[in-house]
Amino acid sequence: MNSGMSSQGRGRPRPSGxxxxxxxxxxxxxxxxxxxxxxxxxxxxxxxxxxxxxxxPIKGLKPYxxxxxxxxxxxxxxxxxxxxxxxxxxYDKRLSGGQLQPVxxxxxxxxxxxxxxxxxxxxxRERRWVSAAEAASLVDEPGLAQLLSAFxxxxx
Numbered sequence: 001m002n003s004g005m006s007s008q009g010r011g012r013p014r015p016s017g018x019x020x021x022x023x024x025x026x027x028x029x030x031x032x033x034x035x036x037x038x039x040x041x042x043x044x045x046x047x048x049x050x051x052x053x054x055x056x057p058i059k060g061l062k063p064y065x066x067x068x069x070x071x072x073x074x075x076x077x078x079x080x081x082x083x084x085x086x087x088x089x090x091y092d093k094r095l096s097g098g099q100l101q102p103v104x105x106x107x108x109x110x111x112x113x114x115x116x117x118x119x120x121x122x123x124x125r126e127r128r129w130v131s132a133a134e135a136a137s138l139v140d141e142p143g144l145a146q147l148l149s150a151f152x153x154x155x156x
Contacts (some may be wrong), residue, residue, distance in 0.1 A: 020090070020102040024067040025054030027086060027151060028077050030129070038113040038149060039135040040112065043076050043126045046094075049130070050138040052075075054105055064108040071110055075127050076119025079112040086151070089143025107147055 027041035041050040057063070057071040064083045071077050085106045092100040130138065136148040 012147050018100075020104050021056075023054045023056055023103050023105045023114050024063045024070070025052050025105050026067045026071045026081065027052055027107050027147065028079070028110045028112050029151065030112045034055055037132060037151065038075060039132050039151065040075055041130060041138060043134055045124050048126075049140055050135075052107070052139075052144065055095070065105055067106075067108045068110060070132060073120045074125060076116040076122060077110070077112045078114045078116075079110050081110045082108055084108070087147045088143055089147060091141045091143070104142075107144075109151075111142045119120040 026127050028039050030040075034081065042053060043049065044051050048067045053067070053074040058063045058066040059071060061069065061101050062083065064081050068078075070080075085108050088104055088106045090102065090104050091105045095101050096102040098135070106111075129145075136145040139145050139148065
């Protein structure tokens with residue numbers, strides 16, 4: 001776009017000069033009973049859209065470690081994480097004042113080994129295990145949908 005505006009992320013324009021910030025996320029997955037891979041989605045707190053656990057950098061933690069902490073706080077899951085990201089996607093985060101902040105989300109895989117019934121944001125979010133294809137159809141961000149569709153191990 002040459003207009004100086006971008007309309008990604010809910011269709012609202014934002015200044016093209018806004019600095020893109022970075023968040024870290026996990027693509028939490030499991031393979032129950034050796035069957036097909038399932039992906040964990042959670043709802044966002046404000047809009048109740050389906051998303052993956054993600055958050056801002058945390059001082060003293062490597063990116064994948066910050067993503068793992070978000071998985072615990074937002075979804076109540078723990079497991080085996082990789083320090084190697086599987087991809088990234090861009091979106092526009094709506095800030096409290098209504099303005100949009102461009103964000104790049106770096107995504108790290110997390111094989112879920114434990115799921116807790118009580119976790120810090122349990123009363124603020126829903127969580128749902130779905131196939132990678134269903135996960136891709138439920139999220140709003142096209143880049144995240146592509147990552148979910150391409151996630152390995154879906155054939156069982």
